[in-house]
Amino acid sequence: MIxxxxxxxxYGDVLAVDDLSFRVEPGTVTGFLGPNGAGKSTTxxxxxxxxxPTSGTALVxxxxxxxxxxxxxxxxxxLDPGAAHPGRTGRGHLRVAARTNGLxxxxxxxxxxxxGLAGAARxxxxxxxxxxxxxxxxxxxxxxxxAVLVFDEPVNGLDLDGVRWIRGLLRRLADExxxxxxxxxxxxxxxxxxxxxxxxxxxxxxxxxxxxxxLQGLGxxxxxxxxxxxxxxxDALRERGLTAQREADGDxxxxxxxxxxxxxxxxxxxxxxxxxxxxRQSLEEAYLELTDSSVEHHGRxxxxxxxxxxx
Numbered sequence: 001m002i003x004x005x006x007x008x009x010x011y012g013d014v015l016a017v018d019d020l021s022f023r024v025e026p027g028t029v030t031g032f033l034g035p036n037g038a039g040k041s042t043t044x045x046x047x048x049x050x051x052x053p054t055s056g057t058a059l060v061x062x063x064x065x066x067x068x069x070x071x072x073x074x075x076x077x078x079l080d081p082g083a084a085h086p087g088r089t090g091r092g093h094l095r096v097a098a099r100t101n102g103l104x105x106x107x108x109x110x111x112x113x114x115x116g117l118a119g120a121a122r123x124x125x126x127x128x129x130x131x132x133x134x135x136x137x138x139x140x141x142x143x144x145x146x147a148v149l150v151f152d153e154p155v156n157g158l159d160l161d162g163v164r165w166i167r168g169l170l171r172r173l174a175d176e177x178x179x180x181x182x183x184x185x186x187x188x189x190x191x192x193x194x195x196x197x198x199x200x201x202x203x204x205x206x207x208x209x210x211x212x213x214x215l216q217g218l219g220x221x222x223x224x225x226x227x228x229x230x231x232x233x234x235d236a237l238r239e240r241g242l243t244a245q246r247e248a249d250g251d252x253x254x255x256x257x258x259x260x261x262x263x264x265x266x267x268x269x270x271x272x273x274x275x276x277x278x279x280r281q282s283l284e285e286a287y288l289e290l291t292d293s294s295v296e297h298h299g300r301x302x303x304x305x306x307x308x309x310x311x
Contacts, residue, residue, distance in 0.1 A: 001026055001179055002047065002148060007056035009042050016042040018203035019056070024181050026147070029174045031194035031211070032183040035291050039203040040183050044150055048077055060148050072101040075148040076141030081133035086126035090117055090136050093125060097140050111139040130157030148179045155186050167193050191283035199287065201294025214286045223254040223262050226275035233271050240265055251275070
């Protein structure tokens with residue numbers, strides 16, 4: 001288990017993490033999301049003993065990471081795939097990790113096979129692609145067979161086959177009862193694998209809930225409906241207290257009620273329907289809505305000049 005309690009981390013005048021608390025339970029994949037500068041990397045660095053908290057705690061299985069004599073047996077982490085010494089071979093890098101944590105040599109070969117690096121294990125790391133470095137970092141995280149795993153952007157540099165592989169790996173690790181925390185900006189991948197989501201912004205907690213809840217708009221259901229009598233239906237929906245607006249294609253988008261509510265109302269008013277469905281928003285849409293006020297740098301496209309203004 002991972003438990004962050006009232007964690008605060010300052011760097012001079014910069015408040016990177018602000019009284020942050022959340023838990024990551026065994027048997028789940030938890031996505032750790034937030035805009036650039038939200039405090040995700042700082043939180044993970046404190047969790048792994050690379051930074052000290054200004055106040056509060058970040059614990060692995062009830063203990064600070066620094067108290068583990070053989071930490072790779074307790075928690076495996078991938079934060080920076082470029083951290084390995086470029087002059088070592090992939091196998092050599094893993095052998096050092098095994099020896100310093102009292103692990104048997106056979107674990108080196110087992111994780112090399114598991115991450116698909118058997119053909120490159122004898123090559124020096126300086127010749128590895130980013131995807132190969134990612135696989136090596138994941139192998140190092142797995143080598144101690146830990147119950148807790150922390151991955152920062154594990155999909156970076158992987159090809160399509162690698163992305164599918166890491167997706168399956170994360171799911172299997174959680175299904176084995178392990179605690180899995182994954183930070184990523186690739187929300188489509190997080191959406192497919194994460195059971196829960198912890199979303200932060202400006203160092204503070206924004207949401208800590210199931211992926212399903214966030215995808216459902218934190219309780220705000222949307223329904224798309226099409227009718228040859230849209231004005232009549234729109235009036236009926238508003239009389240019922242439901243929010244509805246007309247889309248560009250003529251459909252109505254309804255908030256505040258489920259599909260059966262809209263369908264039942266149309267039936268009672270004898271309004272014909274040609275389409276009725278609940279809208280499942282993407283994680284990207286939900287995430288952007290949640291974090292909009294926490295983004296420090298909003299890009300803005302220039303407004304095209306009018307013909308008159310260009311003269």
